[in-house]
Amino acid sequence: MQITLTNTGKRYNREWIFRHFDYAFLAGKKYAITGSNGSGKSTLLQVIAGAITHNEGEIKMTLNGSLLLEENCYQYLSIAAPYLELIEEMTAIEFLSFHADFKPLTCPIETILSLINLEKAAYKQIRYYSSGMKQRLKLAQAFFCSAPVLLLDEPTTNLDAEGVALFQQLIAEHTHQKLVIISSNDPQEYNFCDEVVAIGKYK
Numbered sequence: 001m002q003i004t005l006t007n008t009g010k011r012y013n014r015e016w017i018f019r020h021f022d023y024a025f026l027a028g029k030k031y032a033i034t035g036s037n038g039s040g041k042s043t044l045l046q047v048i049a050g051a052i053t054h055n056e057g058e059i060k061m062t063l064n065g066s067l068l069l070e071e072n073c074y075q076y077l078s079i080a081a082p083y084l085e086l087i088e089e090m091t092a093i094e095f096l097s098f099h100a101d102f103k104p105l106t107c108p109i110e111t112i113l114s115l116i117n118l119e120k121a122a123y124k125q126i127r128y129y130s131s132g133m134k135q136r137l138k139l140a141q142a143f144f145c146s147a148p149v150l151l152l153d154e155p156t157t158n159l160d161a162e163g164v165a166l167f168q169q170l171i172a173e174h175t176h177q178k179l180v181i182i183s184s185n186d187p188q189e190y191n192f193c194d195e196v197v198a199i200g201k202y203k
Contacts, residue, residue: 005058008020009057026179031193031194045181049151076147080141082135089126091123092113136166144174148179154184
């Protein structure tokens with residue numbers, strides 16, 4: 001999977017968040033998008049994900065050399081971000097089962113919950129989870145999805161030291177051959193990345 005942005009820009013009203021962004025994200029590599037708060041790194045990640053539209057330039061996604069249709073790209077992406085909400089009336093089992101109806105999971109649900117240390121809360125409604133437990137579940141649905149592209153925005157938000165160690169373990173053990181793009185200004189979230197993209201260069 002390759003994602004190529006050419007002269008891509010995004011603005012809100014008359015303010016450009018970023019412009020003239022040219023970059024090729026290649027399969028099997030890990031990238032960090034860095035910048036200060038409000039610099040546009042999360043906006044760029046959402047543009048790549050197709051969650052918001054860009055105002056200029058183009059984005060192309062290719063798989064094994066074939067161009068993907070824009071309306072089908074979501075099938076090849078998984079994402080975890082603080083602003084994406086969980087369905088809090090569901091249990092973790094129900095949530096991951098629901099997610100699996102859209103994109104296959106790479107492990108049985110019981111195994112996933114064990115790996116993220118939520119097996120004891122498997123049948124508890126998500127509304128009763130702590131913020132850290134919710135973040136673990138968000139990471140789980142993204143990491144254990146069969147999609148070849150993994151997008152992460154500030155992935156250790158609300159995690160304690162044990163949770164951060166879990167995140168780093170998930171990166172080490174469950175991202176082989178995936179294209180990983182991380183939006184962050186915290187080195188512990190991206191110090192393993194192959195390339196770092198400073199969004200401030202594209203103002």
